[in-house]
Amino acid sequence: ASVRSGASDAGGEMREGFGRGPQRETPSPPPREFSNLSQPRKNLWGIKSTAVRNIDGSINNINEDDEEDVVDLAANSLLNKLIHQSLVESSHRVEVLQKDPSSPLYSVKTFEELRLKEELLKGIYAMGFNRPSKIQEMALPMMLAHPPQNLIAQSQSGTGKTAAFVLAMLSRVNALELFPQCLCLAPTYEL
Numbered sequence: 001a002s003v004r005s006g007a008s009d010a011g012g013e014m015r016e017g018f019g020r021g022p023q024r025e026t027p028s029p030p031p032r033e034f035s036n037l038s039q040p041r042k043n044l045w046g047i048k049s050t051a052v053r054n055i056d057g058s059i060n061n062i063n064e065d066d067e068e069d070v071v072d073l074a075a076n077s078l079l080n081k082l083i084h085q086s087l088v089e090s091s092h093r094v095e096v097l098q099k100d101p102s103s104p105l106y107s108v109k110t111f112e113e114l115r116l117k118e119e120l121l122k123g124i125y126a127m128g129f130n131r132p133s134k135i136q137e138m139a140l141p142m143m144l145a146h147p148p149q150n151l152i153a154q155s156q157s158g159t160g161k162t163a164a165f166v167l168a169m170l171s172r173v174n175a176l177e178l179f180p181q182c183l184c185l186a187p188t189y190e191l
Helices: 073-098 118-126 134-143 161-172
Strands: 014-017 021-024 048-053 059-063
Touching: 118 161, 134 161
Parallel strands: none
Antiparallel strands: 014 021, 048 059
């Protein structure tokens, strides 16, 4: 691009930009100072307040009347880094524990690994299911454990939560005993 020298009414030079026509060169703004971000300043009402960024990214204004300690932004950043690092490191440990049959986080890849009754396996395969879904891989070993364990599972609709719940109940029922052996209290909207 070419630069044309000459006086203009604003005192800046005229230049041609890439595809935008003539433009005025304006002086660069002075560099901003960011070291005072957590320093108190007066707002419109004359009350000193400090803006602090929370771990979740939201901004919290702390007034001078508040008794809470003001958290330094650098300390907050370090805390975020430590929490994130801990989460990343722990995810690898979960994968290792999922492969250990003695771990409560053990997950299975086939219905045979669950050691279900033969009648249940035949029914599962007759309905066209070849292997457990992700939620079933993790939930069924816990629900089939002896002694039974409580479980709260969350997954999208249609991923097999109800089937896992029913399989765990049916695996504990003895067809030769003629009395109620399980009680299903509306585990899902569909039932």
